[in-house]
Ligand SMILES: Nc1ncnc2c1ncn2[C@@H]1O[C@H](COP(=O)(O)OP(=O)(O)O)[C@@H](O)[C@H]1O
């Protein structure tokens with residue numbers, strides 16, 4: 567049996583719609599094993615939206631690898647241990663896709679290169695901003711091209727923390743993409759190009775004072791925040807507590823605030839504020855570091871199955 571650990575991820579990071587994302591130290595474990603025949607899928611905790619048949623996202627991701635390399639297991643057992651909350655903008659689907667591809671590649675003897683796995687994952691997810699950091703870790707700038715992903719990975723220092731606010735309601739990425747406008751104004755495109763470029767420079771040089779300005783966005787947040795009644799309150803409380811920028815995580819509804827030194831004081835101030843504020847939803851709060859490893863082998867046990 568092969569066991570793979572794959573991180574959560576937060577995409578967009580403000581202005582970098584569909585092209586910037588970071589892996590976070592919150593993980594799903596995917597255990598896979600070739601069996602005599604059939605497909606057995608188990609999941610804990612379970613959720614009605616996790617399919618137990620060929621529609622399961624991890625299985626579908628694994629199948630893209632089998633189709634690509636022309637090798638198929640006789641049967642397959644998949645056990646999912648899920649820490650990443652579903653449909654909250656923290657890359658649960660990207661973790662399934664990148665983790666499934668990574669696990670399938672191990673199962674079939676490592677026929678695909680890392681570049682090929684990154685491409686397959688981005689193609690399946692439709693954008694490379696979650697799937698690439700889920701696969702290789704770090705903070706990634708990525709563009710999906712016709713046959714490859716062009717990307718740069720930046721290893722995030724532990725000094726930078728990601729304060730994550732997770733509400734008790736879900737928002738599917740598909741829905742949150744469908745509500746975006748087909749066209750945007752030229753000045754809004756210019757606004758985002760400047761901020762995304764500034765973000766890339768600020769994060770890689772450690773010039774965190776620029777981050778509050780560099781995480782502004784006009785491409786998706788103005789539309790999506792209407793679906794998240796507490797958005798402005800959470801962003802404002804984070805900035806007042808000293809965050810270096812706060813923005814929607816992926817398509818939402820989770821919100822992330824960047825915190826530098828003094829994160830313990832920030833954490834206490836935020837917890838006090840959350841306890842005393844009137845909010846439409848209940849919000850979980852946790853402080854995470856970036857994961858710089860991506861999908862990794864957790865354990866390998868030999869199987870009795872003979873070929
Ligand atoms: N552990 C899992 N196992 C199987 N399918 C999953 C798992 N986690 C998420 N999914 C699938 O991904 C969907 C959520 O994807 P999406 O709307 O993109 O949200 P997210 O922001 O969490 O990626 C779920 O409805 C489910 O179909």
Ligand SMILES: N[C@@H](CCOP(=O)(O)O)C(=O)O
Nearest residue numbers: 577584655656657739816817
């Ligand atoms: N760039 C995408 C990212 C979606 O991330 P998810 O974690 O919410 O699936 C978008 O903004 O739609």
